[in-house]
Amino acid sequence: MSIDHTQMQELLHAYADGELDVVRGQEVEQHLGTCGDCRRIEEQILALRNALTSDAAAYRAPAHLRKNVRKALRREAKESQISWPSLVFAAGAICAVLFLTTALFENTRATRNTIVDQVIGNHVRSLLATHLVDVASSDQHTVKPWFDGRIDFAPTVRDLSSDGFPLKGGRLDYLDGKTVVALVYQRNKHPINLFVAPVPAKQDTTPALIARRGYSLYHWIHGEMEYWAVSDLNQTELLEFANLLAH
Numbered sequence: 001m002s003i004d005h006t007q008m009q010e011l012l013h014a015y016a017d018g019e020l021d022v023v024r025g026q027e028v029e030q031h032l033g034t035c036g037d038c039r040r041i042e043e044q045i046l047a048l049r050n051a052l053t054s055d056a057a058a059y060r061a062p063a064h065l066r067k068n069v070r071k072a073l074r075r076e077a078k079e080s081q082i083s084w085p086s087l088v089f090a091a092g093a094i095c096a097v098l099f100l101t102t103a104l105f106e107n108t109r110a111t112r113n114t115i116v117d118q119v120i121g122n123h124v125r126s127l128l129a130t131h132l133v134d135v136a137s138s139d140q141h142t143v144k145p146w147f148d149g150r151i152d153f154a155p156t157v158r159d160l161s162s163d164g165f166p167l168k169g170g171r172l173d174y175l176d177g178k179t180v181v182a183l184v185y186q187r188n189k190h191p192i193n194l195f196v197a198p199v200p201a202k203q204d205t206t207p208a209l210i211a212r213r214g215y216s217l218y219h220w221i222h223g224e225m226e227y228w229a230v231s232d233l234n235q236t237e238l239l240e241f242a243n244l245l246a247h
Contacts, residue, residue: 133169207242
């Protein structure tokens with residue numbers, strides 16, 4: 001039984017996956033020997049399958065991204081008269097974008113996790129080594145000038161004693177390979193390390209909670225500065241502290 005061109009395009013995926021019986025497989029091979037269009041489709045199918053089954057790191061895309069891709073494919077198929085080769089190519093292009101977007105998302109998340117670990121590590125070391133501050137003072141006008149000439153940016157230093165978070169001092173620290181400011185506050189004998197570093201050309205964000213290893217962290221951006229507040233203080237009071245500085 002011969003296979004017409006339309007049926008052939010429907011069988012190419014099964015053929016590429018080795019799912020056809022011997023007779024039908026031979027008929028497909030004969031057709032591919034004479035039809036350049038179908039050979040190109042087969043090559044695209046094989047290239048897409050190789051990309052999907054390669055040994056490269058694979059990550060599952062966020063649910064909203066997968067949903068949007070599926071909706072776009074259904075809408076395109078319904079509204080347009082697309083040839084089978086074009087549809088295969090479009091699907092391959094969308095998959096490539098999907099993989100790239102997901103990889104970038106995962107890379108950003110991995111980088112953020114690394115920084116979170118460093119923030120916690122720096123906080124713990126400052127307590128264990130009894131090197132909480134390089135300049136010990138509750139006066140913001142004493143702490144802020146101490147950083148002059150030691151860093152290439154000017155952090156905002158505020159005394160929050162009237163709000164229940166007295167300033168204890170500051171020090172230099174390292175985060176993500178860069179020198180940063182560490183301001184130290186306290187709440188009911190719970191030290192709070194506030195790490196500050198410049199982050200140009202980024203919009204302000206509200207404090208976002210990250211809880212890990214028994215510590216709470218709030219991260220936000222304000223006035224082209226990036227802030228990490230970390231402590232074993234309860235999350236409600238630490239958020240109160242972060243909100244005082246984020247506005």
